[in-house]
Amino acid sequence: MELVKTIIFLVIGLILIVKGGDFFVDAASWIAEVSGIPKLIVGATVVSFATTLPELLVSTIAAGKGEVELCIGNAVGSVIANTAMIMAISLICMPAIIKRKDYLNKSILLLAAIITLAVSCWDKSFGIIGSIILIVIFALAMADNVHHALVSMKAGAEKEERVSATGKDIVINIVKFVLGVAGIIFGADLLVDNGQALALSLGVPPRIVGITVLAVGTSLPELVTTITAIAKKQHSLSVGNIIGANTIDLTLILSVSTFIYGGSLPVKTRTDMFVCLGVTAVALIPTLITKKFTRIQGVILLTCYIAYLALSCMNLLTF
Numbered sequence: 001m002e003l004v005k006t007i008i009f010l011v012i013g014l015i016l017i018v019k020g021g022d023f024f025v026d027a028a029s030w031i032a033e034v035s036g037i038p039k040l041i042v043g044a045t046v047v048s049f050a051t052t053l054p055e056l057l058v059s060t061i062a063a064g065k066g067e068v069e070l071c072i073g074n075a076v077g078s079v080i081a082n083t084a085m086i087m088a089i090s091l092i093c094m095p096a097i098i099k100r101k102d103y104l105n106k107s108i109l110l111l112a113a114i115i116t117l118a119v120s121c122w123d124k125s126f127g128i129i130g131s132i133i134l135i136v137i138f139a140l141a142m143a144d145n146v147h148h149a150l151v152s153m154k155a156g157a158e159k160e161e162r163v164s165a166t167g168k169d170i171v172i173n174i175v176k177f178v179l180g181v182a183g184i185i186f187g188a189d190l191l192v193d194n195g196q197a198l199a200l201s202l203g204v205p206p207r208i209v210g211i212t213v214l215a216v217g218t219s220l221p222e223l224v225t226t227i228t229a230i231a232k233k234q235h236s237l238s239v240g241n242i243i244g245a246n247t248i249d250l251t252l253i254l255s256v257s258t259f260i261y262g263g264s265l266p267v268k269t270r271t272d273m274f275v276c277l278g279v280t281a282v283a284l285i286p287t288l289i290t291k292k293f294t295r296i297q298g299v300i301l302l303t304c305y306i307a308y309l310a311l312s313c314m315n316l317l318t319f
C-alpha cells in the first residue's frame with residue numbers, strides 16, 4: 001500500500017511539473033513580448049530557460065535535501081534521455097540535411113560542457129572549479145542564442161508589433177505565472193521525496209530512480225515539443241530545442257546544485273557522464289562532418305539508450 005501511495009504522489013508530481021511548466025512558459029513569453037522584446041529573442045532566452053526549469057528545481061531541491069544521487073541522476077539522465085531517446089525518435093522519423101553553421105557553436109558548447117563534467121568528476125566529485133567553467137559555458141550559450149536570434153531578425157527585416165495588454169490579459173498571465181511556478185516547485189518537491197521513497201521501497205540505488213523516473217519525467221516538455229515538431233515536419237525546431245535544453249541542463253543545473261549543496265557533489269559512479277558524452281558524440285559529430293542527421297544515428301542512439309537503462313537497472317554499469 002505504501003508503494004502505491006508513493007507512485008501516486010510521483011505521478012501527481014509529474015503532472016504538476018508538466019502543467020506548471022506549460023503555464024510558466026506561456027506567461028513568461030507573454031510578459032517578455034508585452035515588454036517589446038522580439039519573439040526570436042524571447043525564444044532564445046526566456047523559453048530556452050523556462051523549458052529546463054523542471055529539471056533545475058528537481059535537482060536543486062534534491063541537492064538541498066542532500067539527495068545527491070537523485071540530483072546528478074536527474075540532471076545528467078535528462079541529457080541522456082533527451083539525446084538517446086527523444087532526439088533518436090526525431091532522427092528516425094525525420095532525417096534531414098542541415099547547415100553546419102546553425103549547429104556548430106551549439107554543438108561545440110554542449111560537448112565542451114560534457115567533457116568538463118567528465119573530467120571534473122574523474123576523482124568522483126564535482127566541485128567549484130568545474131561549476132565556474134560550466135557557468136561560463138552557459139553564458140556563452142545564451143550569448144550565442146541571442147546573437148543567432150539577432151542575425152535571424154536582421155535577415156528577415158521584419159518589425160514585430162508590440163503585444164497589447166488588456167486588464168484581463170494581465171490578470172490571466174499573472175495567475176498563469178504564479179500557478180506555473182507553484183506547480184513546478186510543489187511537483188519537484190513531490191518528485192524528490194517520493195523518488196527517494198521509491199528507491200528505498202524497491203531496494204535500488206537512488207541514482208536509478210534519478211536516471212529513469214525523474215530524468216524521463218522532467219524531459220516530458222522536450223518530448224512533447226519533439227512530437228509536435230515531427231507532426232509539423234519542423235526538424236530544426238525539434239533538434240535545436242534538444243541541444244539547447246541539454247546545454248542548460250548540464251551547465252546551469254549542476255553548477256547551481258553545487259552551490260546549494262555547499263561543496264563538492266560526491267559522484268558514486270562516472271558511468272552516466274561517459275554515456276552522456278558517448279551518445280552526444282554519436283548525435284553531433286557525424287552530423288557536423290556530413291552536414292546531415294541520419295536515420296541510422298537515431299537507431300544507434302535508441303539502441304544505446306535501451307542497453308544503458310537495462311544494464312544500469314541490473315547494476316552492471318558502475319565504473
